[in-house]
Amino acid sequence: MNQGRNLFRTLVLILGFAFLYIPIVSLIVYSFNSSRLVTVWGGFSTKWYGALLRNDQILNAAMLSLKVAAISATLAVVLGTLAGLVLARFGPFKGRTLLSGLTTAPLVMPEVITGLSLLLLFVTMEQIIGWPAGRGMTTIIISHITLTMAFVTVVVQSRLSQMDDSLEEAAMDLGARPHKVFFLITLPIIAPALMSGWLLAFTLSLDDLVITSFVAGPGSSTLPMVIFSKVRLGVSPDINALATILVAIVAIGVIVAGFTMSRQQKQRERDAQMALAANQQMIESVKKG
Amino acid sequence: MATSPRATQQKFEPWTDPDAKPYVRIEKVTKKFGDFFAVDDVSLSIYKKEIFCLLGASGCGKTTLLRMLAGFERPTSGKIFIDGVDMTSIPPYERPVNMMFQSYAIFPHMTVEQNVAFGLKQERLQKDEIESRVNDMLNLVKLGQFAKRKPHQLSGGQRQRVALARSLVKKPKLLLLDEPLAALDKKLREHTQFELINIKETLGVTFVVVTHDQEEAMTLSTRIGLMNHGEIVQVGTPSEIYEYPSSRFVSEFIGSVNMFEGRLVEDEPSYVRIGCDDLEAPIYVDHGVSSAPGATIWAAIRPEKITISREKPDATDNWTAAVVQDIAYMGDMSIYLLRLDSGKVVRVTQPNIYRHADDRITWDERVFLQWYPESPVVVTK
Amino acid sequence: MKALLKRAGLQGRSVVAAVPYLWLLLFFLIPFVIVLKISFSSSLIAMPPYEPLLHWTGEKVLQIKLNLGNFAFLVEDNLYWKAYLNSIWVASVSTFFCLLLGYPIAYAIARSNPSARNILMLLIVLPFWTSFLLRVYAWIGILKNNGLLNNFLIWIGAIDQPIQMLQTDFAVYVGIVYSYLPFMILPLYANLEKMDLTLLEAAADLGCKPWQGFLKVTLPLSLPGVRAGCLLVFIPAVGEFVIPSLLGDPGMLMIGKVLWTEFFNNRDWPVASAVAIVLLLFLVIPMMYFQRAQDAEAGGVHR
Numbered sequence: 001m002n003q004g005r006n007l008f009r010t011l012v013l014i015l016g017f018a019f020l021y022i023p024i025v026s027l028i029v030y031s032f033n034s035s036r037l038v039t040v041w042g043g044f045s046t047k048w049y050g051a052l053l054r055n056d057q058i059l060n061a062a063m064l065s066l067k068v069a070a071i072s073a074t075l076a077v078v079l080g081t082l083a084g085l086v087l088a089r090f091g092p093f094k095g096r097t098l099l100s101g102l103t104t105a106p107l108v109m110p111e112v113i114t115g116l117s118l119l120l121l122f123v124t125m126e127q128i129i130g131w132p133a134g135r136g137m138t139t140i141i142i143s144h145i146t147l148t149m150a151f152v153t154v155v156v157q158s159r160l161s162q163m164d165d166s167l168e169e170a171a172m173d174l175g176a177r178p179h180k181v182f183f184l185i186t187l188p189i190i191a192p193a194l195m196s197g198w199l200l201a202f203t204l205s206l207d208d209l210v211i212t213s214f215v216a217g218p219g220s221s222t223l224p225m226v227i228f229s230k231v232r233l234g235v236s237p238d239i240n241a242l243a244t245i246l247v248a249i250v251a252i253g254v255i256v257a258g259f260t261m262s263r264q265q266k267q268r269e270r271d272a273q274m275a276l277a278a279n280q281q282m283i284e285s286v287k288k289g
Numbered sequence: 290m291a292t293s294p295r296a297t298q299q300k301f302e303p304w305t306d307p308d309a310k311p312y313v314r315i316e317k318v319t320k321k322f323g324d325f326f327a328v329d330d331v332s333l334s335i336y337k338k339e340i341f342c343l344l345g346a347s348g349c350g351k352t353t354l355l356r357m358l359a360g361f362e363r364p365t366s367g368k369i370f371i372d373g374v375d376m377t378s379i380p381p382y383e384r385p386v387n388m389m390f391q392s393y394a395i396f397p398h399m400t401v402e403q404n405v406a407f408g409l410k411q412e413r414l415q416k417d418e419i420e421s422r423v424n425d426m427l428n429l430v431k432l433g434q435f436a437k438r439k440p441h442q443l444s445g446g447q448r449q450r451v452a453l454a455r456s457l458v459k460k461p462k463l464l465l466l467d468e469p470l471a472a473l474d475k476k477l478r479e480h481t482q483f484e485l486i487n488i489k490e491t492l493g494v495t496f497v498v499v500t501h502d503q504e505e506a507m508t509l510s511t512r513i514g515l516m517n518h519g520e521i522v523q524v525g526t527p528s529e530i531y532e533y534p535s536s537r538f539v540s541e542f543i544g545s546v547n548m549f550e551g552r553l554v555e556d557e558p559s560y561v562r563i564g565c566d567d568l569e570a571p572i573y574v575d576h577g578v579s580s581a582p583g584a585t586i587w588a589a590i591r592p593e594k595i596t597i598s599r600e601k602p603d604a605t606d607n608w609t610a611a612v613v614q615d616i617a618y619m620g621d622m623s624i625y626l627l628r629l630d631s632g633k634v635v636r637v638t639q640p641n642i643y644r645h646a647d648d649r650i651t652w653d654e655r656v657f658l659q660w661y662p663e664s665p666v667v668v669t670k
Numbered sequence: 671m672k673a674l675l676k677r678a679g680l681q682g683r684s685v686v687a688a689v690p691y692l693w694l695l696l697f698f699l700i701p702f703v704i705v706l707k708i709s710f711s712s713s714l715i716a717m718p719p720y721e722p723l724l725h726w727t728g729e730k731v732l733q734i735k736l737n738l739g740n741f742a743f744l745v746e747d748n749l750y751w752k753a754y755l756n757s758i759w760v761a762s763v764s765t766f767f768c769l770l771l772g773y774p775i776a777y778a779i780a781r782s783n784p785s786a787r788n789i790l791m792l793l794i795v796l797p798f799w800t801s802f803l804l805r806v807y808a809w810i811g812i813l814k815n816n817g818l819l820n821n822f823l824i825w826i827g828a829i830d831q832p833i834q835m836l837q838t839d840f841a842v843y844v845g846i847v848y849s850y851l852p853f854m855i856l857p858l859y860a861n862l863e864k865m866d867l868t869l870l871e872a873a874a875d876l877g878c879k880p881w882q883g884f885l886k887v888t889l890p891l892s893l894p895g896v897r898a899g900c901l902l903v904f905i906p907a908v909g910e911f912v913i914p915s916l917l918g919d920p921g922m923l924m925i926g927k928v929l930w931t932e933f934f935n936n937r938d939w940p941v942a943s944a945v946a947i948v949l950l951l952f953l954v955i956p957m958m959y960f961q962r963a964q965d966a967e968a969g970g971v972h973r
């Protein structure tokens with residue numbers, strides 16, 4: 001019976017992961033297809049990678065996207081950390097519910113609505129105060145910050161609510177003023193959460209199509225916008241090549257992260273053993289003493 | 290340091306001296322969370338070099354009171370003075386007070402050394418002064434060789450010492466400890482109790498300790514403040530609290546006790562007689578009691594203050610008959626549960642003085658219980 | 671001096687709270703007010719292509735023109751109604767299939783051995799880190815008439831003519847389920863993983879068969895996870911634009927597509943705004959529900 005359950009579990013996992021990964025694998029395989037008809041195998045070739053590297057439109061869009069993603073992720077981490085801190089540590093205050101609503105709503109808000117509303121805001125602001133003049137990188141960055149800071153807020157808030165808040169009180173008790181407590185205690189402890197928040201924000205920004213399409217001006221096409229306009233017309237092998245490169249980057253990132261994590265894990269296990277031994281020593285000394 | 294800490298404590302009783310100035314004064318402090326009174330109109334005086342224990346069941350408001358001393362909570366009303374200075378609205382980072390947290394709250398990203406140095410760095414002291422004070426403190430708590438370790442490389446007992454060292458290194462006027470020993474196992478806990486007393490003697494710091502463990506409070510403290518539902522119900526030395534409880538609650542909270550309900554049948558200034566339906570003879574107490582005539586009162590008698598015998602006493606007071614219902618052998622002593630004719634069960638402890646006692650009192654025997662006139666404590670509430 | 675310092679401390683706190691607050695008010699809340707405003711305006715051939723709603727007429731008299739025409743238009747033209755209802759239908763069906771697929775996966779991971787769990791969860795969220803657009807695009811290659819799936823089915827002899835799969839509702843369901851599956855699995859897994867397994871042992875000890883234990887203990891306890899997962903899939907799926915435009919029939923009515931078309935192709939900003947407002951009204955209840963769940967999960971009120 002137990003075996004039956006194990007079998008069921010394995011089967012579910014195999015089917016589930018097949019569903020998740022076959023599309024990605026197919027993208028990669030056909031990026032090396034020399035035939036233009038993506039799904040008809042015409043022999044191995046890397047010519048689409050060459051074509052991709054010669055495609056200025058895609059390269060420019062990729063540059064713009066990377067720039068936007070780096071800037072907006074960084075600012076989103078700053079704003080999201082502040083919001084997470086306020087929600088997790090400032091206790092109940094007037095307007096807390098509104099703030100927490102404003103930070104979670106972008107998580108689920110359909111992007112067409114967010115995009116349209118941001119565009120209308122920018123147009124109105126331009127009419128009233130003359131800024132932002134026209135739409136382009138600035139408006140894209142502002143929009144991406146608004147979208148991604150919600151994710152950072154959630155990550156930071158949940159990390160903070162796991163953190164023992166007597167750590168911060170202890171620092172204050174030892175004479176550190178609130179801002180020092182934040183920089184000396186809170187920030188170092190939640191740093192890993194900030195890192196993953198930044199990566200999340202970066203990825204979301206790099207990936208966003210709908211909101212960006214609303215707020216981007218005519219001269220500023222991001223990578224997803226270029227990809228979308230190309231794939232709308234059907235499959236195109238250089239997009240497969242692009243996808244493969246992206247997957248490779250992510251895979252490398254994950255392997256590196258996994259490697260360092262497992263090293264830290266081993267370190268922790270060693271430390272735990274040491275602590276255990278120390279405990280033993282302590283008990284011995286108490287017995288003697 | 291040849292004298293034992295207990296010996297010095299016996300002579301140390303500043304609270305009996307009307308001229309002594311309290312070091313910490315808590316005046317009518319109340320803390321409400323919403324409509325809930327976590328601390329309710331508490332007034333306390335704590336003297337220099339005391340180890341003052343706040344004792345009470347979980348949830349009775351001990352931590353909240355301690356956190357108000359540290360400055361993490363503001364009293365809803367009332368004032369707190371430390372060394373004569375009104376501290377009520379001073380933030381924690383400006384108080385001459387340090388706290389050891391129940392969770393220890395050791396900074397996980399710093400080494401033992403950095404943890405202990407943290408408070409001194411906030412005072413912007415010279416580097417070499419910080420270093421020497423940290424070293425001294427680590428040696429005092431016997432952690433010298435662990436200075437470079439990270440907290441997760443330490444055992445529970447070592448963490449407790451780091452937390453202690455970190456809060457002591459700033460030479461606070463007042464050290465607050467929230468359940469300092471609760472996370473340690475029994476052996477280590479007993480050992481550390483005596484160490485805490487030693488450290489207090491060495492450094493001359495005043496301690497306020499929160500605990501829910503009465504044994505711990507008894508061993509550690511110069512005085513105990515017993516709390517219930519946010520109120521202080523009695524303040525006194527461990528023996529005062531044990532021998533002279535002021536209410537049924539106190540006598541039942543500390544140790545075990547047999548409580549007999551009755552009313553005064555004779556009320557003289559030098560003695561009283563209490564009629565009690567559960568007992569065959571009245572209770573005679575060798576001092577006067579202030580109580581309204583006819584009101585219900587209680588006589589509390591500790592289990593070790595009752596003796597068991599087979600012969601019927603020929604006294605008119607302070608005895609009753611009983612049947613042995615249960616005996617628990619504890620090694621150093623035995624606990625007897627005895628059923629009175631009324632059905633009430635009385636608890637009696639007897640030291641096991643003899644190794645082989647062939648003629649021990651045993652199950653279902655009919656026996657007589659007796660106590661001295663000074664043993665019952667009469668309480669009116 | 672002390673009071674001054676304290677005031678400064680209090681102000682420091684206010685500044686910390688004010689920065690994200692103002693940002694979100696300016697760039698998230700006010701935009702909705704503007705959308706609302708413009709949904710009541712009428713369209714113009716100009717830039718911006720709508721009539722201002724507030725007018726200073728002569729002697730400092732503020733005139734507010736409310737044009738309900740856009741909303742009337744949404745009611746009269748049954749295209750919009752069909753689009754709203756169809757979007758909700760598509761989102762519901764996709765959410766259902768996401769749950770059907772996601773629950774066993776989350777369950778299987780939560781009950782596999784602890785050292786494998788993290789790796790398996792990593793594999794679940796990994797696709798999320800690669801481009802969403804490209805993953806949807808991958809399905810074009812699979813579902814096409816001469817795509818992978820049809821070729822495979824012909825090769826095993828299940829069919830002899832390719833079936834039309836791309837540009838059907840089926841393709842949209844597949845696309846949504848595929849893209850949003852991790853959002854279903856994550857909260858479910860978080861819930862199932864922290865469940866106390868001795869509860870099941872206790873149930874078994876009291877005479878429950880394993881499947882009864884699942885139905886009577888595991889399933890009810892996992893309902894918060896189910897709820898969070900479903901909302902996380904349903905709400906964004908209602909307004910989905912990319913998946914129906916890449917995989918669905920060009921004539922397929924989804925409200926996200928309608929909004930997009932009104933805005934980009936017809937350049938009718940007031941109607942697009944009215945569409946957004948009505949869509950928001952449809953979603954406001956599930957969103958508040960989600961917000962409440964989220965707040966409870968994050969340990970909203972502290973200590």
Ligand SMILES: Nc1ncnc2c1ncn2[C@@H]1O[C@H](COP(=O)(O)OP(=O)(O)O)[C@@H](O)[C@H]1O
Pocket residue numbers: 322327345346347348349350351352353354973
């Ligand atoms: N920040 C708070 N908000 C609301 N109630 C609280 C808060 N802190 C403590 N309490 C309540 O006050 C009571 C006393 O708590 P505490 O002082 O921690 O008790 P103790 O330390 O004696 O166990 C408890 O009932 C607790 O729930």
Ligand SMILES: [Mg+2]
Pocket residue numbers: 351352
């Ligand atoms: Mg407590």
